[in-house]
Amino acid sequence: MSLERLLKPSSVAFVGISDSSPFADFVAPTLDSDAEVFFVHPKHATAFGHPTVPRLRDIGRPVDAVMSGMAAARTTELAEEAADLDVGGLVLVAGGFAEVGPEGRALQDRLRAAARRGGMSVIGPNGLGYVNVRRGISLTIASRHKRRPGGISVVSQSGAMLSGVAMAAWDNRGLGLNVIVSAGNEAVTDLADYVEYFVDDPDTTAIGLVVEQVRRPREFFAAVRRAHAAGKPVVVLKLGRSDRTRRLAASHTAALAGDAWVYDVALRQAGVALAYDPEELVDRLQFFDQIPAERWSTVDGLAVLSMTGGFASLAYDVAAQEGLGIPALEGLGDWVRSSIPGVTVPNPLDATGFGGAIWDQIVDRYTRSPDVDSVLYVHPLADEDAGSGGSLVGVLAAAAADDTKPYVLVNCSGTPAEWTDAHRGAIALGHGIRGSMRGLATMGAFVRHRARAAAAPAAVPEVARPRVPLVEVPEGRMLPFAAAMELLRGAGIPVAPYYLVPEDAATAEVPFAGPYVVKLADVGHRTEHGAVRLHVEPADLPAAVKELREIADGHGLSPLTAVQPMVAGAGEAFIGIQGAGELGPLVVFGLGGVLVEALGRVGGRMAPFTRDDARELIDEFAPVKVMHGFRGQPPWDLDALAGILVAAGRLAAGGAGWLASLDINPLIWSADGFVAVDALCLVS
Numbered sequence: 001m002s003l004e005r006l007l008k009p010s011s012v013a014f015v016g017i018s019d020s021s022p023f024a025d026f027v028a029p030t031l032d033s034d035a036e037v038f039f040v041h042p043k044h045a046t047a048f049g050h051p052t053v054p055r056l057r058d059i060g061r062p063v064d065a066v067m068s069g070m071a072a073a074r075t076t077e078l079a080e081e082a083a084d085l086d087v088g089g090l091v092l093v094a095g096g097f098a099e100v101g102p103e104g105r106a107l108q109d110r111l112r113a114a115a116r117r118g119g120m121s122v123i124g125p126n127g128l129g130y131v132n133v134r135r136g137i138s139l140t141i142a143s144r145h146k147r148r149p150g151g152i153s154v155v156s157q158s159g160a161m162l163s164g165v166a167m168a169a170w171d172n173r174g175l176g177l178n179v180i181v182s183a184g185n186e187a188v189t190d191l192a193d194y195v196e197y198f199v200d201d202p203d204t205t206a207i208g209l210v211v212e213q214v215r216r217p218r219e220f221f222a223a224v225r226r227a228h229a230a231g232k233p234v235v236v237l238k239l240g241r242s243d244r245t246r247r248l249a250a251s252h253t254a255a256l257a258g259d260a261w262v263y264d265v266a267l268r269q270a271g272v273a274l275a276y277d278p279e280e281l282v283d284r285l286q287f288f289d290q291i292p293a294e295r296w297s298t299v300d301g302l303a304v305l306s307m308t309g310g311f312a313s314l315a316y317d318v319a320a321q322e323g324l325g326i327p328a329l330e331g332l333g334d335w336v337r338s339s340i341p342g343v344t345v346p347n348p349l350d351a352t353g354f355g356g357a358i359w360d361q362i363v364d365r366y367t368r369s370p371d372v373d374s375v376l377y378v379h380p381l382a383d384e385d386a387g388s389g390g391s392l393v394g395v396l397a398a399a400a401a402d403d404t405k406p407y408v409l410v411n412c413s414g415t416p417a418e419w420t421d422a423h424r425g426a427i428a429l430g431h432g433i434r435g436s437m438r439g440l441a442t443m444g445a446f447v448r449h450r451a452r453a454a455a456a457p458a459a460v461p462e463v464a465r466p467r468v469p470l471v472e473v474p475e476g477r478m479l480p481f482a483a484a485m486e487l488l489r490g491a492g493i494p495v496a497p498y499y500l501v502p503e504d505a506a507t508a509e510v511p512f513a514g515p516y517v518v519k520l521a522d523v524g525h526r527t528e529h530g531a532v533r534l535h536v537e538p539a540d541l542p543a544a545v546k547e548l549r550e551i552a553d554g555h556g557l558s559p560l561t562a563v564q565p566m567v568a569g570a571g572e573a574f575i576g577i578q579g580a581g582e583l584g585p586l587v588v589f590g591l592g593g594v595l596v597e598a599l600g601r602v603g604g605r606m607a608p609f610t611r612d613d614a615r616e617l618i619d620e621f622a623p624v625k626v627m628h629g630f631r632g633q634p635p636w637d638l639d640a641l642a643g644i645l646v647a648a649g650r651l652a653a654g655g656a657g658w659l660a661s662l663d664i665n666p667l668i669w670s671a672d673g674f675v676a677v678d679a680l681c682l683v684s
Contacts (some may be wrong), residue, residue, distance in 0.1 A: 003189065003197040005088025006121045007132060007179055009064035012139065015056060016045045017069035017076055018454075023093075023141045027067065029621050030154045033136040049648045050133040054337045062086035067129065067139040071646070072096030075113075075125065077105045083118030087144065089189075091139040092124035095210055098117070099126055108187050115188040127184025128159040133177040142166075142182065147435065150176015151205030151289045157183045157212040158239055161566050164278035165208065171279075173415040176205045176430035192216050194221035206233045206288035211263070212240050217583040224270050228453055231246040231293050233446045234271045235284045238263050253549070259582070265604040266583045270615065271449035273442045283435035284442040290428035291406045291443075299406075299444030301373040302326055304348035307355060307392075311378045311412060311433070312348035318434050324441040329371055360395050369401045374440065375400075376408045378433060381416040397423035406443070411437045456677050457608040463491070463654030465683065471558065473524035476660065476682045481521035481562055484679040488664065492647040496668075501545055501561040508565050517677070518544045520552055521562035522682060529555055535566055567677055569668035571626060571636060574602070575645065577652040579659035580684060585652035589617055589645060591626055592666035605645075607652035614642035615651075636669045644674055660684035 012035045017023055031037055031048055039047040042054045048051040053059055056066065056078065066077045066087055075094045082090060094465040097108040108125070115122045123130055129140035134149045142159070152175060160184045169175050178201075181194060193213060198204040207227060214220045225236050267274060275281035288296075288659045302319070304326055306312045321328050329347040331339030340354050340359070349355075352483045355362055366372055377396055393409060400407040400423075407415050409423070410430040420429060466487060469578055470477040479487065485495045499510045500521060510516065517543065520531040531551055533544045545561050552559040572592030579585050583606060590602035603620045605613050619636055622628050629635040644667070652659065660682040667676050 001111040001119045003089065003193065005064040006091070006123065007065075007130065007181075007197065008036050008135065009137060011036040011038070011062070011064045012060060012137070013040055013056060013066045014047070015066060015070065016074070016382060017067070018042070018052075021069055023069050024048075025057065026141050026144060026191065026305040027138055029136050029138040029144070033614075035064075035135070035137060041066050054067050056087075057081065057085055062088075064088040065091060065137075065139060068094065070094060072104065072125070076110050078178050079111045079114040079118075079120075079122075082120060083114040085118070087118060087120055089121035089123070091668050092122060092184070092187075093127060093129050093141050094124075095126045097125045097187065108185065112187050120188070121193070122188035123181060124184035125187060126159075128162060128182035130179060130181040132179050134160075134179075137611075140182070146170045147180075148176040149178070150179055151203065152176065152208060152282075152285050153180070153198045153204040153206075154208040155179045155181045155191060156181055156210035157186070157191070158210055161210045161239070161278065164283060165210065165641050168269065168282040169280040171415070172282050172286055172431040172435070173290050173418075173421075175282060175432065178205075186215060188393045190215050190220075192219035192223050195220065195227055195234065199223065199226045199232060204232060205293075206235070206236070206285050208235050208285050210237045210239065210278075210281070214583060216672045217266075220312045221266070221270050224272060225453070228271055228446070228450055231450070233288055233442065235272075235275055235281055235442065236267050237275045237278065237281045238267070244605075262513045262581060262583055262586060262604070265586070269609070271446065271453060279435070280438060280529065281533045283431055283438040283683045285439075286431060286435070287406065287408070287428050287439045287443050290424070295404055296443050297373040297405055298447045299324065299374045300327070301329075301371050302367075302440065303329065303369070303372045303375050305351065305362065305375065305377045305396075305420045306348060307353070307368065307379060309350040309352070312345075312350040315348050315376070315378055315433055315437070319437050322434065322437045322441050324437050324444070327371065328543075329366075329369065331371055332365060334367060335365060353392055356392070359392055362485070363395050363399050364401070367403055367405075372405070374406045374408070375409055376430070376436060376440070377411040378412060381409065381411040381420055383419070385417065386419040393420060393423055393427070397426045400426035405439075408436055408440065415611070433609075448606055452470065452612065457610050457613075457649070460608045460650045461652040462657070463487075463651060463659075465655070465658040470683055471522045471524075473682075475524055476684075478522070478524055478683040479683060481560075481679075484681040485676075487662075487681065488676055488679055491651040493644055493651075493664070494673065495679075496564050496567055496675045499563045501563060503559055510538075513540070513563050514538045515566045516544075516547060517540060517564045517566050519562055519564075520548050520557055521560040522558040523552075525551070529557065531557070564677060567668050567675060569666075569670040569671065570633065571669045572666035573627075573641070573669065573674075575648050575664040575667055576602075577607075577648055577655075577659065577662040577664075579652060579656045579661065583649045584658040585659075587645060587648050587652055591624065593669075606648065607649035607656075609646065611642050611646055614645040617645065618642060637673065641669075658683055 039052040043050040072094045097104045128142040133147045155641040162182045273284050304315045332346040407427045408430045409427045416429050466483040467484045515535040518533040518536050526532045535545045549559045574590045576588035585607040588604045602618045607644050627636045663680040666675045
């Protein structure tokens with residue numbers, strides 16, 4: 001079902017909307033568009049000065065977009081009528097569908113069936129509709145906020161949040177909007193469909209999304225990959241980051257938001273930039289609408305120019321906070337120190353009052369430097385600054401016109417004044433220092449992601465569930481210890497030797513040297529039952545086995561006992577696998593033992609993933625230093641660790657159909673390499 005006819009209609013029909021409708025003012029701009037407009041109303045002979053017809057079929061010709069202003073039941077009947085006509089798609093704003101319970105779900109099921117029968121796209125229901133800003137098509141019940149035409153297309157699962165984005169976009173004079181959509185319940189058309197459409201839409205340069213839930217993760221992330229391949233960045237504002245906000249989301253959209261941390265992991269891994277409010281969403285999108293794609297850079301060599309030390313210092317601090325490095329550019333140091341009295345730091349450059357006299361030389365030196373791949377100039381740029389700042393901006397704009405790198409003009413607060421519009425095209429207008437740094441950081445991250453996005457993980461064969469009797473534990477159904485360890489071994493994850501003491505044996509003939517770890521094998525959480533013995537010498541092994549069997553008998557547990565060598569390591573890691581989460585299989589990683597709880601820090605990747613992904617995940621823990629070398633200790637074998645993480649990812653993806661969760665804790669690192677000494681695997 002194509003969105004082309006619905007979002008770029010040549011003909012529009014309003015059903016149940018008249019001059020006295022509460023929606024009248026919101027849809028009125030459509031009458032001034034180039035679309036042919038029809039009105040359907042059973043009670044009014046005219047609407048907006050146009051004659052009406054009583055039924056949709058009475059129009060007597062195909063209609064690209066139909067907007068209903070009626071309640072849920074009548075809207076459903078309209079969809080069923082439209083399914084037998086040549087209608088491109090429906091815009092449905094009524095509530096009373098799946099978000100209200102069984103009766104509403106039944107209406108939504110009828111609506112979905114009608115749309116599929118008629119091959120129609122559907123925006124909504126229970127949303128605000130959409131606006132094609134470029135074409136002046138307003139099929140919405142959202143207020144007529146000021147909207148500047150441009151290349152940014154936005155889809156929001158939260159209706160009112162769309163207005164927040166539109167207002168933030170208006171405040172940022174450098175950015176314009178193409179199409180903005182309130183997705184509502186997504187009964188038929190969802191986020192994946194919208195992203196797919198905007199990938200091929202020539203009027204869209206970048207895509208913003210306000211997300212409560214991704215309903216079809218596989219299709220959504222495939223669409224995101226297509227967008228990135230087409231050079232169209234995606235930025236997401238994720239809602240529902242706490243239990244309370246998730247309940248609020250469920251109450252009005254029937255979209256239960258998943259764990260926000262998992263969404264962050266999946267989106268970042270897919271190269272999607274994250275925003276945390278509408279202003280940040282717009283900030284991160286702003287330069288994709290102003291700077292031609294051929295000028296985008298990795299922003300690894302950002303030169304920051306200013307006439308005051310305060311702005312230079314603030315720019316450096318904000319850049320660091322936003323994860324954007326400002327290189328020292330020491331290659332320019334000698335010239336700066338010899339040319340500008342009292343200035344010793346080349347970047348950010350505080351040109352001071354002396355710099356104005358040689359501003360053309362400063363611009364020439366910095367913009368021609370091979371170490372500079374982007375330029376930001378921050379200065380007071382209000383209406384009153386046209387005289388003092390105009391000549392300075394003019395010199396920078398002239399250099400930009402002959403260059404291939406991005407140039408950004410930043411006001412000390414807000415967006416530069418209108419007089420700077422004369423230099424638009426060569427220079428982008430940044431929205432404040434922080435907003436501009438966020439925009440540049442997003443650009444750089446996108447360019448780097450595209451450069452390595454071709455290294456996608458290979459397809460993963462299905463991993464069969466071990467055909468062994470399962471152990472019932474309070475958490476669910478568990479693979480026996482031996483089956484879980486062999487599952488790891490088969491996946492390419494090294495495991496410690498183990499020996500299972502036969503249940504009828506009074507002693508154990510263990511084929512490896514002690515001292516030993518002795519534990520009840522098929523118990524989920526052994527420490528709660530005191531079912532582990534450490535540093536057991538060979539002579540004490542029979543007594544330890546006997547003691548553990550007595551514990552098993554007293555707690556109704558399996559008496560099967562496992563013996564392993566006591567592995568001494570220099571460190572421990574934790575690896576967790578989730579087979580079938582909301583967004584797909586996931587691997588969680590962190591430091592093991594007490595550190596995983598003490599630090600309260602884990603990282604993750606959606607599975608499967610590449611070795612580069614695994615190394616990036618490991619390097620997230622570089623500031624902790626434990627794995628990367630600490631207090632004279634050598635670093636771990638991080639290449640080997642990356643290989644184990646990739647293997648865990650392949651296991652997660654291959655076993656997603658049956659593997660609920662698997663904990664490897666701990667994965668011990670020693671001079672002999674890595675070894676998993678235990679695994680708890682729950683089966684879905």
